[in-house]
Amino acid sequence: AARFGGGDVQWVTAGKGIAIGRAHLILRGMTEVPQYNIIADELAAETTRFDNAIKASRRQLEQLRSAIPENAPTELGAFISLHLMLLTDATLSREPLDIIQEQKINAEWALKLQTDKLSQQFDEIDDAYLRERKQDMLQVVERIHNNLVGQSNELNLETNLLEDTVLIAHDLSPADTVHFKEQRIAGFVTDAGGPTSHTAILGRSLDIPSVIGLRNARDLISENEWVIVDGINGVLIINPDDTVLAEYRGHMREYKNRKRALNKLKKTAATTEDGLNIELLANIESTEDIKQLHSAGADGVGLFRSEYLYLNRDTLPTEDEQYEVYSTLIKKLKGKQLTIRTVDLGVDKNPRWFGQNASPNGSLNPALGLTGIRLCLAEPVMFRTQMRAILRAAAHGKVNMMWPMIASLTELKQCMVHFETAKRQLAERGEEYGEVSLGCMIEIPSAALTVGSLLKLVDFISIGTNDLIQYTLSVDRGDDSVSHLYQPGHPAVLKLLQHIIRTANRMGKSVSVCGEMAGDSTYTRLLLGMGLRRFSMNPSNLLTIKDIVLRSHTGRLEEESARLMRNEDPEKTDKLLKDLNKMDEAV
Numbered sequence: 034a035a036r037f038g039g040g041d042v043q044w045v046t047a048g049k050g051i052a053i054g055r056a057h058l059i060l061r062g063m064t065e066v067p068q069y070n071i072i073a074d075e076l077a078a079e080t081t082r083f084d085n086a087i088k089a090s091r092r093q094l095e096q097l098r099s100a101i102p103e104n105a106p107t108e109l110g111a112f113i114s115l116h117l118m119l120l121t122d123a124t125l126s127r128e129p130l131d132i133i134q135e136q137k138i139n140a141e142w143a144l145k146l147q148t149d150k151l152s153q154q155f156d157e158i159d160d161a162y163l164r165e166r167k168q169d170m171l172q173v174v175e176r177i178h179n180n181l182v183g184q185s186n187e188l189n190l191e192t193n194l195l196e197d198t199v200l201i202a203h204d205l206s207p208a209d210t211v212h213f214k215e216q217r218i219a220g221f222v223t224d225a226g227g228p229t230s231h232t233a234i235l236g237r238s239l240d241i242p243s244v245i246g247l248r249n250a251r252d253l254i255s256e257n258e259w260v261i262v263d264g265i266n267g268v269l270i271i272n273p274d275d276t277v278l279a280e281y282r283g284h285m286r287e288y289k290n291r292k293r294a295l296n297k298l299k300k301t302a303a304t305t306e307d308g309l310n311i312e313l314l315a316n317i318e319s320t321e322d323i324k325q326l327h328s329a330g331a332d333g334v335g336l337f338r339s340e341y342l343y344l345n346r347d348t349l350p351t352e353d354e355q356y357e358v359y360s361t362l363i364k365k366l367k368g369k370q371l372t373i374r375t376v377d378l379g380v381d382k383n384p385r386w387f388g389q390n391a392s393p394n395g396s397l398n399p400a401l402g403l404t405g406i407r408l409c410l411a412e413p414v415m416f417r418t419q420m421r422a423i424l425r426a427a428a429h430g431k432v433n434m435m436w437p438m439i440a441s442l443t444e445l446k447q448c449m450v451h452f453e454t455a456k457r458q459l460a461e462r463g464e465e466y467g468e469v470s471l472g473c474m475i476e477i478p479s480a481a482l483t484v485g486s487l488l489k490l491v492d493f494i495s496i497g498t499n500d501l502i503q504y505t506l507s508v509d510r511g512d513d514s515v516s517h518l519y520q521p522g523h524p525a526v527l528k529l530l531q532h533i534i535r536t537a538n539r540m541g542k543s544v545s546v547c548g549e550m551a552g553d554s555t556y557t558r559l560l561l562g563m564g565l566r567r568f569s570m571n572p573s574n575l576l577t578i579k580d581i582v583l584r585s586h587t588g589r590l591e592e593e594s595a596r597l598m599r600n601e602d603p604e605k606t607d608k609l610l611k612d613l614n615k616m617d618e619a620v
Contacts, residue, residue: 049573050242051285052220052262053278054197056254059205066178068142076137080130083140086180087126091117093176111318111344112169112234116206119173124151141181148174168225172206199260201251220262222269224248240573244269295576299330303579305561306586313579314370314569316547320358323365325572330579333370335569336495336547337362339419340376349415352422359426372433372495372569374474375419377405405438405476410447420455427467435472435495440479442486448473449490472543476500481529488542495569496533498548502526521550522606527559531598534563545569557581558613562594 071079098113119125124147132143148171155167179185197219202209204225220242242264254260254271261270261281265288270277303311314335315326326334342350342358362371409416423434436448452471459466471490475481476497488494498521502508505526508519520526530546537544545567550556552570557578560568568578590613597609 048220048239048241048243049264050220050240051265051281051288052197052199052242053281053285054199054219054260054262056201056256056258056260057198058251058254058256059200059202066141066145067139067182069139071133071137071139073137076134079133079140082181083130083133083143086140086177087120089180090173090176091120093180094120111341114344115166115169116173116176119170120177125170125173125177141178144174144177144181168204169206172204199262201254201260203251220264222247222250222260222262224251295580298576298579298583299328301330301579301583303332303582305582306584307588309566309587311561311582312545312567313575313582314372314545314547314567315572315575316569317572320361320365322572323362326366326369329572329575331369331572331575333366333372334362335370335372335545335567337371337373338377339373340378343376343378349418352418352425355419355422356425359423359432360429363426363430363432366430368430370431370433372435372472373423374435374437375406375409375416375423377437378408406436406440406444406448407438409436410444410451413451417451417455417458420452421459421464421466423469424455424459424466425464427469428465429467431470432467433470433472433493435474435491435493437474437497438476438500439473439487440477442483442490445473445487445490474547475533476504478505478529481533484533485536485540488537488540491542493543493545494533494537496530496544496546496548498526498530498546498550501529501548505529520603520606521553521556522610523603524601524606527598527606530560531563534560534565538564543567552578554578554581555610555614558585558590559594559597559610561585561587562590562613563598564591 094113094117098110098117101109101113129140129143129147132138132146133140136143151170152167155164155170158164199219200221202221202223204223205221218241222243223245224247225245242262244262244264244267247269250269250271258272259278261268261273261277263269263281263284270281273281303313305311312332312335313330314333315322315329315331316336316338317323317326317334318338318341339355342355359371359373420434423432426432436445439445439448449471456466470492472493472495473480473487473491474497475484475487475494477500480487481501484494502519502521502523506518506520506523534544544565545551546560546565547569549570550560551568552574554574554577557568558581561582570578593613597606597613600606600609
């Protein structure tokens with residue numbers, strides 16, 4: 034048997050759970066790229082052949098996008114739209130034509146030369162999420178190449194797949210996963226991918242046990258070989274013996290029993306042993322996510338990522354379009370709270386219509402550039418249009434609105450001015466609108482350290498732990514050479530969190546965590562001990578967190594957490610967290 038992951042080596046877990054099954058290898062990909070010269074008289078025909086491959090690729094992706102099943106993950110449409118955007122980018126659709134003409138070579142080789150150039154540029158990008166878009170670029174290139182050489186692009190899985198089939202692939206594109214929900218797939222494994230890759234995001238959304246980023250596992254697995262995918266601990270086991278199989282079948286039963294037990298908690302209030310009510314909210318991207326929110330028994334929406342309204346299109350959404358979406362959310366929530374984060378574009382989330390705003394030379398570090406609230410303040414018409422739509426929707430129910438990536442009091446004051454302008458514009462138009470509670474995201478250390486001054490202007494704050502950790506530790510978690518330094522439990526991060534939560538509680542203002550730490554059971558009891566009473570997370574994590582809340586006593590946790598908070602050695606954090614959680618370890 035061969036074992037990947039676990040122990041000191043942690044691969045990326047996408048979908049949770051355990052899958053035991055027979056391996057089905059996905060062997061397709063770009064064949065060996067032909068290289069030959071083109072005589073002058075045939076250059077026009079060669080460029081036409083490339084153009085036709087681009088058009089065919091666009092047609093295929095548009096057909097896939099229109100055929101997305103209703104039960105598919107919400108993100109799927111946005112990811113396929115990203116591939117369409119990459120396809121129309123001049124670096125892929127036009128520059129290979131110049132190479133064909135200048136070097137008098139065939140289209141396949143021109144595409145390869147351009148791909149090598151783009152790959153190197155992606156590798157030099159500092160930001161993790163943006164660098165991982167290289168995989169999306171390569172998936173688009175593979176589609177173009179296959180259309181050039183007449184190969185199929187579709188992942189045609191056999192209809193007679195066994196129910197215990199585990200897919201083994203170098204990578205899986207968003208297009209590959211369109212019909213995963215309808216296929217008999219127990220789990221999947223990929224060699225490529227990182228924590229923020231679209232494969233990882235889709236794995237979590239599909240709720241299929243999966244481990245990604247294994248590099249060369251596919252080369253060591255044979256077709257129909259038994260494998261175990263442990264999506265809880267990030268482990269892949271190849272050709273397990275009977276003892277290991279029996280052990281993991283036991284783990285599978287325990288996990289399924291645990292999930293069934295958790296489902297019984299859907300209608301149970303999240304109340305601690307000492308009688309404190311804890312709000313458990315959901316992070317969502319679309320109105321379709323409301324069904325999952327209600328199914329998990331969430332108290333409402335703690336984060337609606339409104340940027341998804343801007344990504345899957347060629348033009349800016351109008352005020353009326355946004356108003357309809359926000360109003361629909363209010364209606365479907367049936368009185369539960371709704372918190373809308375204003376559009377958080379930039380870095381990796383650049384729609385086609387945003388192209389004219391991008392620097393022609395790019396940014397050495399996009400995460401430190403024109404992103405989040407900086408972009409909104411630089412585009413006041415877009416900013417005020419969205420706030421008018423939110424205000425109009427608030428006439429139909431209670432709405433909280435928060436601004437992303439606030440770094441200073443100056444930015445917050447500028448937001449307030451634009452907000453008042455939006456209200457005045459609606460009044461001048463005679464439009465009905467409602468009042469909203471105002472808040473901001475705390476994701477930058479400067480905002481965390483001066484949170485008291487920010488809280489004087491807003492009604493609530495929400496802590497985005499993903500960016501707060503990255504900015505505090507100066508660690509790119511997508512970089513293999515330093516990803517082990519990305520530590521949510523680092524004493525510096527924990528001290529910032531404690532300062533933010535204590536300051537908000539002292540000032541009588543609402544504070545929540547909406548980053549990944551909110552849905553990570555490792556930190557639930559510590560955050561409760563710090564005084565956090567509002568958690569916002571992926572709906573799939575909510576029942577696990579509720580179970581821990583129900584078995585926690587905040588009074589005792591405050592005392593136990595104080596000892597952990599005195600620690601300043603990152604190497605001791607894991608042991609201290611285990612001590613804190615030893616009575617409440619969850620599957």
